[in-house]
Structures are given as structure tokens and as C-alpha cells.
Amino acid sequence: MAVTASASCASDATPILPDGINAALSPAYDIVPFFYYGDDSMALQFGKTVDPAVVNLRRFERLAGLVGLDNELVVREVKQTVREIFDVWPGLLPELPTPPDFAKKLIERWDRLTLVKETRPAMVQGHSIDEDDQSAAAKTPR
Secondary structure, three states, rough: OOOOOOOOOOOOOOOOOOOOOOOEEEOOOHHHHHHHHHHOOOOOOOOOOOOHHHHHHHHHHHHHHHHHHOOOHHHHHHHHHHHHHHHHHHHHHHHHHOOOHHHHHHHHHHHHHHHHHHHHHHHHHOOOOHHHHHHHHHHHHO
């Protein structure tokens, strides 16, 4: 996932099938932050790119159209997922068993991600979440 910094979460993943039929998410230990080691590319292409810095809401809208899902629903879920990451990760960072400079590098990386800029504009001085959500909703194709 572009925001959580995992570059390999799909390239070598083994599906987890607890009941032998239904897939489940792999545990968090399966997320390797390769950006920290100098490789900021994603393992799989998303919207014809492996560069997480250019992944944006429009790429999710396009994917929704390609697979027949409602654009508004997909964009809403992406925004909610990113917001939940920002609700949880900042509080976890001080407690994670990571190198001392990891949190700083992750936060700097977030600042470079288009998806973060689109989804969390309140992080930019002078913006409010409500205003930007209304603006984004007005621009979203119906």
C-alpha cells in the first residue's frame, strides 16, 4: 500500500485461508517498509505506475470504472482508509521497534505522497477537512 510504505505486500504473499475457502488479510508483520532501505517503488503496478508518490484518487476512480464499481463509493473508502491510517499510525510510531529515524523518514515520505495530500489536506496550513471534502465532492464525476 502506498501510504503504509509496503513495497512487497503482494509480490511474494501467500494467501491466508483460515477456513480453507475465504481469504484473510495477512498480519501486520508482513508489511515491509522498503522505502526505509532506499526502494520506494511498489511491488505491483497500480494505474500503470510503481511510484507511490503519483498514486492519487483519480487512479482509484479509474479502477472503479474498469471493474464496474461506483466511483464515489471507492473514493470515499480510500479517503476513510487513509484517515484511519493517520488516526492510528502517529500514535503507534513511538512504540514501534524500529530504528530511531524511522518515524521521521515515514512522516517525510507521507509529505511526498499525492494520495495523502488529496486525502488529508488539513495537514497543510490554511485548509480544513470539511472544506476540502466539499471541494473534492464537487469535483468527483458522477
